[in-house]
Amino acid sequence: MSKNIKILITTGIYPPDIGGPAQYAKNLSEEFKKRGNAVKILHYKTEKKLPTGIRHFLYFFRVLFSLAEVDLVIALDTFSVGLPAVAAARLLGKKIIVRIGGDFLWESYVERTGNLIALKEFYERKIGLSAKEKIIYSATKFVLNNCSALVFSTDWQKSIWEKAYQIRPGRSYIVENFYGEKITDFEPKEKNFIWAGRPLKLKNLEILKAAFIEAAKENREIKLEIFTDLPYQELIKKLQNCYGVILPSISEVSPNFILDAIATNKPFILTKETGFYEKMKDIGIFVDPHNREDIKNKILFLADDRNWQEYKKRVADFKFVHSWQEITDEFINIYQKLCQVVEI
Known part of the structure; x- marks a missing residue:
């Protein structure tokens, strides 16, 4: 101007x-x-x-x-x-x-x-x-x-x-x-899924934990890591090294946590009740936040090596920058x- x-x-x-x-x-x-x-x-x-x-x-x-x-x-x-x-x-x-x-x-x-x-x-x-x-x-x-x-x-x-x-x-x-440029990511050493944010009821943590317990009975390799109040740079390091990200909140408008996951080329599972659905429906895995079985099944789906490779590629190919x-x-x-x- x-x-x-x-x-x-x-x-x-x-x-x-x-x-x-x-x-x-x-x-x-x-x-x-x-x-x-x-x-x-x-x-x-x-x-x-x-x-x-x-x-x-x-x-x-x-x-x-x-x-x-x-x-x-x-x-x-x-x-x-x-x-x-x-x-x-x-x-x-x-x-x-x-x-x-x-x-x-x-x-x-x-x-x-x-x-x-x-x-x-x-x-x-x-x-x-x-x-x-x-x-x-x-x-x-x-x-x-x-x-x-x-x-x-x-x-x-x-x-x-x-x-x-x-x-x-x-x-x-x-x-x-x-939407930032891509950040260097590293091959995960384990099948750890990361959740990070404020522990509010709308974040749906109880259903997530229950779904993960059920999923772990069928795949003993997976683990859930929950972080609250983690400094931003520490969170980025966690994301760079993790297997995947999960955020099955009741609703999410435009979560920066998912944008950070995309920047670090990590596959993600996200609530379908989100403002990101239309933009990211081809690169992410979306769940019904009220359906514990759906969340469990999507966790097991991403835990499969072939599915993980496919969705990691989709996320890596997403080059949108704002x-x-x-x-x-x-x-x-x-x-x-x-x-x-x-x-x-």
């Missing part, structure tokens, strides 16, 4: 914190800075220790006092930072793009109730929400109705949300996740469209 812009990126976590939004904020800000733009990162500090509501109130004022000369705000979630950031940006008439990374309402409901309902079904059925969840729903509606633009990582989630929240046409965009330069270009294009709308 012709002139440099001043950008505020709001995020709940930032390195050395571990998690997708932390890396997203860091890499996006670095790319914006390379182009001569001024970027400030505003992440949770004291807010992490405060209860919901109070932390939103404090963060709102931190955002408000950071907006004076800002041209664009980019919020990396809808509730923790999205709600106070949108409120502050609207008050001062600033443009704000909200990136939808997951679904906090659905995650909260599944964690509270233990009802392992898929994301799409959650919005198709009339689900009884708690008082807190009703607040989250209303806050999400406020954010969606008052931000300048919305960014989704997959068309799958975009379609679900547009219907569920009645999002006005033309306000939603897709900016896919970062760089931080391209991601930044897409955010800039959205910002330019917002400026044109104002001018018109």
Whole structure:
């Protein structure tokens, strides 16, 4: 674009914190800075220790006092930072793009109730929400109705949300996740399947463990390794040396764990309730997350040497790259469209 812009990126976590939004904020800000733009990162500090509501109130004022000369705000979630950031940006008439990374309402409901309902079904059925969840729903509606633009990582989630929240046409965009270049991988020394992530109920760990126990009765070579809160570089090393990756969550929007598996050329088993299905249906193995027998059978299928070789080749041949330069270009294009709308 012709002139440099001043950008505020709001995020709940930032390195050395571990998690997708932390890396997203860091890499996006670095790319914006390379182009001569001024970027400030505003992440949770004291807010992490405060209860919901109070932390939103404090963060709102931190955002408000950071907006004076800002041209664009980019919020990396809808509730923790999205709600106070949108409120502050609207008050001062600033443009704000909200990136939808997951679904906090659905995650909260599944964690509270233990009802392992898929994301799409959650919005198709009339689900009884708690008082807190009703607040989250209303806050999400406020954010969606008052931000300048919305960014989704997959068309799958975009379609679900547009219907569920009645999002006005033309306000939603897709900016896919970062797909990096291939990373060196090594021949596995054992048939170890890796699962990594937060141990939430929606991750379906109990069904996975039960399915693996059943599969191991038929193939004693296989083993399941579960990792939580593993530093990113350590996870990459694990992936480079592992046999395969498994993630049979109730739903997954666009899991970076699978993208890291692809970068290291590792075959993967993934829930079919995902935004990745259409893009990856020919290179991955997909399972019904509620069907323990299906998960067991797919584990045994991949444990077969010939099947493993076939799917390793498919993953290795997947060369799609989506760089931080391209991601930044897409955010800039959205910002330019917002400026044109104002001018018109």
